[in-house]
Amino acid sequence: SQWTTMSKPKFQTEWEEIDEEYQQLQETHKIYRQKLEELTSLQMTCSGAISKQRKCLKDLRYSLTKCLPTRDEKELELIKDLKMQIKEKENVFFDMEAYLPKRNGLYLNLVLGNVNVTLLSNQAKFAYKDEYEKFKLYMTIILMFGAITCLFFFNYRVTDEIFNFLLVWYYCTLTIRESILMSNGSRCALFDYFCMLRMFFLSFVQFLQYYYQSGCLYRLRALGERNQLDLTVEGFQSWMWRGLTFLLPILFFGHFWQLYNSVTLFHLAGHEDCKEWQVFMLALTFLVLFLGNFLTTLKVVHQKIQKNQEKVQKQD
Structure with a gap:
């Protein structure tokens, strides 16, 4: 009787409040799971309907x-209108799929497995994109200071290896994050077309570089010049002209391939489906690359021809 007349202890009051909030939490979580099952069902329904459409x-x-x-002009106009509506619906489907797993x-x-990386709200998409841009900015600053440090202060093999590892990690991370952005609808409509051209060009150039360098190194070994692993302008020999003569047409082909990429990108930048400013800037970049590489190659060839003629005159 004395216990009932006394007020409740403070810890008992706190426990009752916690227990009441716990019961509310259970009810809220139960509703959440029901809504989640409904959401999953709606996602599957929408995905199936889009595939059917x-x-x-x-x-x-x-x-x-x-x-x-x-x-028949009416029939031609109808066919044209239907094609336009089909294209519009496909664009709408693309926007819909950006919010569906x-x-x-x-x-x-290969990297993550079959994990759902789709962000289901505009707020989440914007937050991820903003964090991605900040990550690139911070890493660019870190890499810039890292390169300066390795070049002027700690020019050791260990620091070089650490810096190279950081570069590899950064670019691998970029590819993963960029792929997640693409899965959430952040891509240029013409990206796939140009990407294949760019990858073909890079692979082709790397193959030619390997072929030419391996040939020059083989000739260096044959002549007994084993220490000359780096081919510089000063160390360029007349017997290398055979390989360079073979390489020059391919180099010029590579330069004009850059020009072709530039013209193609300028054309794509004017396409009605292209809303990104990056396409025009990339086209301008390829144009600058073409002009710089082409003019530099012409200048180098001119200098080497002059040096070769001077060498022949001295021998005579």
């Missing part, structure tokens, strides 16, 4: 291409 539109587009030529590409599957 894409297939139907693909069949319709194929049927329109197989239509017999007609001179989807299978990762080959690269993300």
Whole structure:
């Protein structure tokens, strides 16, 4: 009786408040799980409906291409209008899929596995993009100071290896983050087309560099000049002209391939589906690369021809 007449201890009051909040939390979490199951079901329904619509539109587009030529202006206008509407619907589907889970590409599957990386809200997408841009800025500053430190203060093999590891880690991280952005709809509509051109160009140039360098090193060994592993302008020999003569047409082909990339990108920048300013800037960059490489190659060839002629005159 004495216990009932006394007020409740403070710890008992706190426990009752915590228990009441715990019961509310359980109810809230139960509702959350129900909504999550509903969300998953809606996602599957939307993804299935989009796939079905894409297939139907693909069949319709194929049927329109197989239509017999007609001179009826109304029918021609109808076909043109249908094609335009099909294209608009496909663009809408692309925007819809940016908020739906989807299978990762080959690269993300190899790195992360079949993990859902789709961000389901504009706020989350913006936060991830903003953090990605800050990450690139901070890492660029760190790498710049790291390069200066390795060059002027700690020019040792260990620091060079650490800096190279940091570079590899940075670019690998960039590819993963960029792939996640692409999975969330952050891509240029014409990216895939140009990417293949760029990768072909880089692979081709690297193959030619290996072929030419291996040939020059083989000739160096044959002549007994084993210590000359670096090919410089001062160390350029007349017997290297054979390899350079073979390489020059391919070098010029590479330069004009850069010009072709520039012209292609300028064309894509004016496309109606292109809304990104980066396409124009990349086209300008390739144009500058072409002019710099082409003019530099011409200057080097001119200098080497003059040196070779002077050497021949001295021998005579």
